[in-house]
Amino acid sequence: MPRIxxxxxxxxxxxxxxxxxxxxxxxxxxxxxxGVVEKEVIRIRQKGRSLIFEGTSRERIHDYFxxxxxxxxxxxxxxxxxxxxxxITECNGLRLVNQPPWECxxxxxxxxxxxxxxxxxxISLLSETFGEPIPAGPGPVFYSFPSADDLxxxxxxxxxxxxxxxxxxxxxxxxxxxxxxxxxxxxxxxxDYDVARRxxxxxxxxxxxxxxxxxxxxxxKYEAFPVDVWIARIMQRHYGAAENRGYEQISRSGREYFGxxxxxxxxxxxxxRERLLS
DNA sequence: CGCCAGGATTCCT
DNA sequence: AGGAATCATGGC
Numbered sequence: 551m552p553r554i555x556x557x558x559x560x561x562x563x564x565x566x567x568x569x570x571x572x573x574x575x576x577x578x579x580x581x582x583x584x585g586v587v588e589k590e591v592i593r594i595r596q597k598g599r600s601l602i603f604e605g606t607s608r609e610r611i612h613d614y615f616x617x618x619x620x621x622x623x624x625x626x627x628x629x630x631x632x633x634x635x636x637x638i639t640e641c642n643g644l645r646l647v648n649q650p651p652w653e654c655x656x657x658x659x660x661x662x663x664x665x666x667x668x669x670x671x672x673i674s675l676l677s678e679t680f681g682e683p684i685p686a687g688p689g690p691v692f693y694s695f696p697s698a699d700d701l702x703x704x705x706x707x708x709x710x711x712x713x714x715x716x717x718x719x720x721x722x723x724x725x726x727x728x729x730x731x732x733x734x735x736x737x738x739x740x741x742d743y744d745v746a747r748r749x750x751x752x753x754x755x756x757x758x759x760x761x762x763x764x765x766x767x768x769x770x771k772y773e774a775f776p777v778d779v780w781i782a783r784i785m786q787r788h789y790g791a792a793e794n795r796g797y798e799q800i801s802r803s804g805r806e807y808f809g810x811x812x813x814x815x816x817x818x819x820x821x822x823r824e825r826l827l828s
Numbered sequence: 829c830g831c832c833a834g835g836a837t838t839c840c841t
Numbered sequence: 842a843g844g845a846a847t848c849a850t851g852g853c
Contacts, residue, residue, distance in 0.1 A: 661835090663834090664833055664835090667852060668833075668851050671851075713849085717835095720836075760836080797835090
């Protein structure tokens with residue numbers, strides 16, 4: 551089975567990376583994580599400095615987990631006070647993965663005002679209903695995440711079986727838009743953060759929070775600082791944000807305070823939210 | 829059962 | 842620009 555040995559200087563925690571809530575399709579059984587990335591079922595585990603995996607290429611693992619990213623440099627740049635310093639210690643090795651853009655966009659549209667177990671279920675239902683089974687030997691069947699075309703072409707775009715609630719028409723509309731806009735990835739990629747953000751927010755069901763998540767998790771715009779209810783509470787308790795501050799104010803203050811890798815700070819705070827709010 | 833959730837939209841002032 | 846009401850569903 552292929553194996554990647556991480557260099558001494560490269561900090562990485564597979565458990566924190568896949569378990570912090572940035573992705574919704576990975577599951578851990580025993581020591582092994584199993585997940586679907588595009589058309590591949592990947593199994594992977596970590597033993598110290600080694601990553602052992604099957605189902606995909608070495609290049610895919612490097613790219614998906616951002617193993618060539620200098621995490622130490624990023625963490626140094628956001629390490630500005632005792633609070634974030636403690637979080638960096640607690641969650642050391644957490645990396646932002648490079649998510650496929652469409653899956654990320656669709657997933658975070660589904661994620662609005664839902665909790666993580668519920669989100670996982672919605673995405674699982676979407677994949678089983680509209681995705682394609684991936685041949686992967688014996689055991690349970692895994693499904694690819696449906697493409698925008700898959701969803702747009704599903705006759706009346708009937709997503710009602712997937713527990714999406716009021717998000718269903720949003721996802722349906724955005725799937726159609728994306729299906730007829732094949733250049734959207736390249737376009738967003740080429741735009742600066744704030745322009746790209748306005749572009750994404752033209753899709754139905756995409757407000758500032760979803761846009762920030764997509765820019766951060768799929769387009770590597772690391773200054774994005776998504777604010778959900780947990781981050782809002784953390785910013786209130788630990789960073790003196792007033793109680794009735796709106797999204798833009800909290801997000802901007804996070805960006806200005808933590809700098810060009812504010813999104814990393816956000817994800818570390820989110821990953822350690824239980825301790826920070828206990 | 830009631831409260832909450834990686835919020836967005838619409839309508840209002 | 843900044844509120845408030847509304848939205849559908851499942852987890853806990």
